[in-house]
Amino acid sequence: MRSVRPARIILSLLIWPLLAAGAGAPADLDPAWTALTNSRPQDVLRLLRRDASARAERLAWAAGRIGAQPASDASMREAEAVLAELAPGPDEIAAEAAYLRARIYQMHLSEPDFPKAAQQYAELAARRPQSHWAQLGLVKLGLLKLYLLPDSTDPAADRLAPAEALLPRISEPLLRRDLDLQIGQAGIVLHQPLARYLPHLIAAEQVGGITGTAGEDLIVQIGVLSERGGDWARAREYFERYLANYPTNVRAFTIRQKLEAVNRRLAQEGGA
Numbered sequence: 683m684r685s686v687r688p689a690r691i692i693l694s695l696l697i698w699p700l701l702a703a704g705a706g707a708p709a710d711l712d713p714a715w716t717a718l719t720n721s722r723p724q725d726v727l728r729l730l731r732r733d734a735s736a737r738a739e740r741l742a743w744a745a746g747r748i749g750a751q752p753a754s755d756a757s758m759r760e761a762e763a764v765l766a767e768l769a770p771g772p773d774e775i776a777a778e779a780a781y782l783r784a785r786i787y788q789m790h791l792s793e794p795d796f797p798k799a800a801q802q803y804a805e806l807a808a809r810r811p812q813s814h815w816a817q818l819g820l821v822k823l824g825l826l827k828l829y830l831l832p833d834s835t836d837p838a839a840d841r842l843a844p845a846e847a848l849l850p851r852i853s854e855p856l857l858r859r860d861l862d863l864q865i866g867q868a869g870i871v872l873h874q875p876l877a878r879y880l881p882h883l884i885a886a887e888q889v890g891g892i893t894g895t896a897g898e899d900l901i902v903q904i905g906v907l908s909e910r911g912g913d914w915a916r917a918r919e920y921f922e923r924y925l926a927n928y929p930t931n932v933r934a935f936t937i938r939q940k941l942e943a944v945n946r947r948l949a950q951e952g953g954a
Contacts, residue, residue: 714742723749732764737775740764745782748790758790769806774813780806781815788822796830807851817854824848824861828868841872842879859889863900876911880904898928902937909944914951917944 717725726746730739747761765786768779780802788799803819803826810816824845845865852858863886869879886892887900905920921941925934 714739714746718742718746718749721749723747724751726750732760737768737771737773741768741775741779741782744768744779748782748786753790755792758786762786774815777806777810777813777815780809781819784819784822788826796826797832800826800831811851812853814854817852817857820848820852821857821861821864825864828864828872840874840878842869842874842882846882855889856891859886859891862886862889863892876907880907880911883907898924898931901927902933905937905940909940914944914948918948 714726714729717723717729723746726742727750730743730746732740732743732747734740734743741764744761744764747757747764750757762783765779765783769776769783771779784799784802784806787795787802800823803823806813806819807816807823827844827848828841842865845861845868849858849861849865852861862882866879866881866883866886868874869882883900883904887897887904892900901920901924905917905924908914908920909917918941921937921944924937925941928934
């Protein structure tokens with residue numbers, strides 16, 4: 683038995699936007715929907731049956747089983763069995779089921795099976811390349827390739843390249859942004875050359891939509907890394923943007939000092 687993982691509830695909630703948008707959810711799913719969105723997966727299991735005739739109901743049951751506590755490998759296997767029945771179908775429910783099934787292998791078992799999860803994400807992307815769930819699965823596959831798969835353990839290997847190869851296959855801008863961001867952050871963690879990962883951070887930031895402290899941190903990060911790489915013009919651009927967007931934040935004083943230093947370097951080198 684394992685402790686509660688908030689991510690399990692978050693993952694189970696992922697099924698609802700597409701069900702609500704017309705993926706075939708019956709009207710009597712409303713109470714179960716409410717229970718799941720209110721983090722009451724036990725009520726989902728009470729309201730729905732594992733062997734329900736409607737595919738949407740069975741998908742919801744499996745999502746509730748993933749989220750229910752106490753969690754165990756046995757309960758994950760129950761959910762996985764239902765998802766495996768749904769995944770071969772031709773509809774978006776099948777794509778959702780395949781995605782959630784891969785997530786079970788990635789993060790919900792006491793001993794995750796990362797190669798199995800990667801295989802299932804890859805199969806989903808090959809079968810339904812334009813499905814939102816396949817696209818989201820490619821982002822998760824990228825993370826596995828960056829950190830967790832056996833072929834990512836060679837310290838001499840280019841650890842970013844396998845994840846970079848997935849980017850052209852992601853057509854949803856926000857999901858492509860997410861993988862760019864993860865590749866960029868992995869480049870820092872894995873001590874890759876600056877020129878290998880900084881373009882990914884810049885690409886992610888240019889898409890936008892990264893809110894809160896994460897967005898603020900990214901602007902500072904790009905500015906500091908650009909300064910470190912001697913790209914004074916880009917450093918100035920991002921430091922100025924930070925001060926325009928967050929003039930009263932705690933880091934503003936330090937960023938002003940950095941901007942002054944960057945402007946001096948630009949003046950010395952004849953920059954504008």
